Amino acid sequence: xxxxTSGILAGLAGLMLASCASTPATPxxxxxxxxxxxxxxxxxxxxxxxxxxxxxxxPHGTTGWRPDASAVVIDDGLIVFVGDTEAAxxxxxxxxxxxxxxxxxxxPGLVESHTHVVExxxxxxxxxxxxxxxxxxxxxxxxxxxxxxxxxxxxxxxGWDEGAWANSYPxxxxxxxxxPNHPVVMRSLHGFGLWVNQAALDAxxxxxxxxxxxxxEMRLGDDGAPSGLFLNRATTMLDAAMPEPTxxxxxxxxxxxxxxxxxxxxxxxHEAGADARSMAAFEALExxxxxxxxxYAMLSLRDEPLMRKWIARGADTDNDSMLVTRSVKAYYDGxxxxxxxxxxxxxxxxxxxxxxxxxxxxxxxELNAAxxxxxxxxxxxxxxxxxxxxxxxxxxxxxxxFPDTQENRHRIEHAQVIAPVDFARFADLEIIASMEPPHAxxxxxxxxxxxxxxxxxxxxxxxxxxxxxxxxVFNADGPGSDQSIFYGLHAxxxxxxxxxxxxxxxYPEEAxxxxxxxxxxxxxAAYASFRENETGIIAPGRWGDLTVMDxxxxxxxxxxxxxILRGRILMTIVDGRIVFER
Numbered sequence: 001x002x003x004x005t006s007g008i009l010a011g012l013a014g015l016m017l018a019s020c021a022s023t024p025a026t027p028x029x030x031x032x033x034x035x036x037x038x039x040x041x042x043x044x045x046x047x048x049x050x051x052x053x054x055x056x057x058x059p060h061g062t063t064g065w066r067p068d069a070s071a072v073v074i075d076d077g078l079i080v081f082v083g084d085t086e087a088a089x090x091x092x093x094x095x096x097x098x099x100x101x102x103x104x105x106x107x108p109g110l111v112e113s114h115t116h117v118v119e120x121x122x123x124x125x126x127x128x129x130x131x132x133x134x135x136x137x138x139x140x141x142x143x144x145x146x147x148x149x150x151x152x153x154x155x156x157x158x159g160w161d162e163g164a165w166a167n168s169y170p171x172x173x174x175x176x177x178x179x180p181n182h183p184v185v186m187r188s189l190h191g192f193g194l195w196v197n198q199a200a201l202d203a204x205x206x207x208x209x210x211x212x213x214x215x216x217e218m219r220l221g222d223d224g225a226p227s228g229l230f231l232n233r234a235t236t237m238l239d240a241a242m243p244e245p246t247x248x249x250x251x252x253x254x255x256x257x258x259x260x261x262x263x264x265x266x267x268x269x270h271e272a273g274a275d276a277r278s279m280a281a282f283e284a285l286e287x288x289x290x291x292x293x294x295x296y297a298m299l300s301l302r303d304e305p306l307m308r309k310w311i312a313r314g315a316d317t318d319n320d321s322m323l324v325t326r327s328v329k330a331y332y333d334g335x336x337x338x339x340x341x342x343x344x345x346x347x348x349x350x351x352x353x354x355x356x357x358x359x360x361x362x363x364x365x366e367l368n369a370a371x372x373x374x375x376x377x378x379x380x381x382x383x384x385x386x387x388x389x390x391x392x393x394x395x396x397x398x399x400x401x402f403p404d405t406q407e408n409r410h411r412i413e414h415a416q417v418i419a420p421v422d423f424a425r426f427a428d429l430e431i432i433a434s435m436e437p438p439h440a441x442x443x444x445x446x447x448x449x450x451x452x453x454x455x456x457x458x459x460x461x462x463x464x465x466x467x468x469x470x471x472x473v474f475n476a477d478g479p480g481s482d483q484s485i486f487y488g489l490h491a492x493x494x495x496x497x498x499x500x501x502x503x504x505x506x507y508p509e510e511a512x513x514x515x516x517x518x519x520x521x522x523x524x525a526a527y528a529s530f531r532e533n534e535t536g537i538i539a540p541g542r543w544g545d546l547t548v549m550d551x552x553x554x555x556x557x558x559x560x561x562x563x564i565l566r567g568r569i570l571m572t573i574v575d576g577r578i579v580f581e582r
Contacts, residue, residue, distance in 0.1 A: 119479055438488060
């Protein structure tokens with residue numbers, strides 16, 4: 001890979017630029033951007049201990065955390081200086097933009113390491129059902145949209161919570177009565193539930209005798225007809241009937257989602273499960289130079305033609321590109337909320353039921369192994385303790401047969417419920433646990449009902465994984481959960497929701513430190529995408545990828561954790577370009 005070299009960086013080679021004692025030479029090529037009067041946390045110090053204790057060289061002492069710099073200088077897309085404001089300003093020239101941050105905090109650019117950005121863009125176009133509490137409220141929102149939508153045109157909603165509503169799922173009756181002349185499809189918060197009206201069932205030709213995909217459930221009403229509710233893999237049953245968005249619409253939705261990511265402070269994202277149409281949209285946006293943030297594409301294992309094409313081609317290794325395709329997302333089991341996650345023993349609240357997994361959930365073991373042999377990293381979606389164990393077994397058997405495949409930093413996405421004996425296996429197999437702090441605080445109202453008092457101890461177990469030496473990254477799995485970094489950090493360090501419940505935190509022994517939480521969205525996420533040498537810390541020679549916020553999460557974690565929730569993103573910088581500024 002050919003690395004860019006800034007003119008300033010070349011001229012300053014050999015100088016100790018990362019300390020406040022740095023004395024930059026007079027530049028012959030003035031810097032592009034200088035950020036001054038900031039609270040910079042570079043993360044350019046030793047890793048914290050597995051118990052969260054900061055390293056000896058961390059800017060942390062008896063009074064807590066303190067910034068390790070006040071200024072950052074960027075030129076030609078690279079960081080060229082990190083230190084004090086006075087020294088940084090010596091690199092100013094006539095064309096330099098100097099930004100006085102007035103005490104705002106600068107951290108390495110945030111990475112959303114598991115998201116669905118095309119779905120996010122589509123959701124921004126759809127009826128937003130996030131945080132809607134009742135079936136009646138959701139139907140009212142759809143009826144409002146129908147009033148301004150031409151008759152017969154499909155209406156899409158998204159965001160109702162399949163976990164919270166699991167004991168009282170909606171059906172088609174109220175929705176069909178309120179909106180009889182538009183096919184309506186409403187996707188659930190995490191994508192494991194689908195709620196439709198009669199017009200949508202008619203448009204799709206779905207009846208009680210329709211074939212249901214293995215690993216899916218089509219609910220029937222008292223009359224024996226489809227109730228309008230589909231769970232797990234059955235959520236795909238209406239796909240063929242819905243009009244596909246045009247290529248232009250896909251690009252528009254992808255771009256809308258990407259811009260939202262930039263507004264929320266993210267410099268890069270890992271798109272978890274890109275199919276052929278999503279990839280075409282990303283590739284078109286890259287060719288047009290319109291990607292505002294970096295996209296690390298995880299191909300959908302369920303799209304076999306796309307997978308065969310990429311297996312023949314091989315994984316990307318050019319980290320500098322705005323679009324890098326090096327990973328694969330594979331679904332292995334369902335979600336815990338909809339009782340699709342595969343458990344070793346029966347669900348505590350549904351005796352005789354253990355969820356679905358493997359080929360029963362559309363997992364193609366041969367195709368997964370072929371992708372690994374072709375050099376791809378795989379991220380296997382596994383929620384339940386059986387799902388996680390079986391996913392580990394699959395990876396271990398592939399490593400045993402093809403040892404080179406272990407080098408590709410494979411991941412388990414969610415790693416949500418783990419049996420006690422399996423924590424060490426993650427570390428032994430060098431598997432990254434890709435997890436969501438929001439899921440823990442959102443699922444807490446029903447998760448123990450599903451699992452019981454013993455299994456819950458191995459769920460959302462971030463500290464246990466850390467102590468076992470397992471690499472960890474954090475994300476939101478958007479658009480299923482709020483991707484706000486402030487929500488994510490607060491959930492990670494307090495185990496409390498936005499309403500600050502429960503007092504003291506939900507199983508608080510599994511919380512992480514603020515440094516670990518920030519690293520899980522930055523430097524550890526860089527490692528998960530093979531970019532630890534290019535980004536993840538603020539240091540000369542690294543990419544000019546930075547996030548600026550109006551709070552200091554390091555100090556607030558000690559003094560007022562709830563105040564983290566009130567934070568705002570002020571600026572997002574990608575490759576030295578300011579892609580969002582409040």
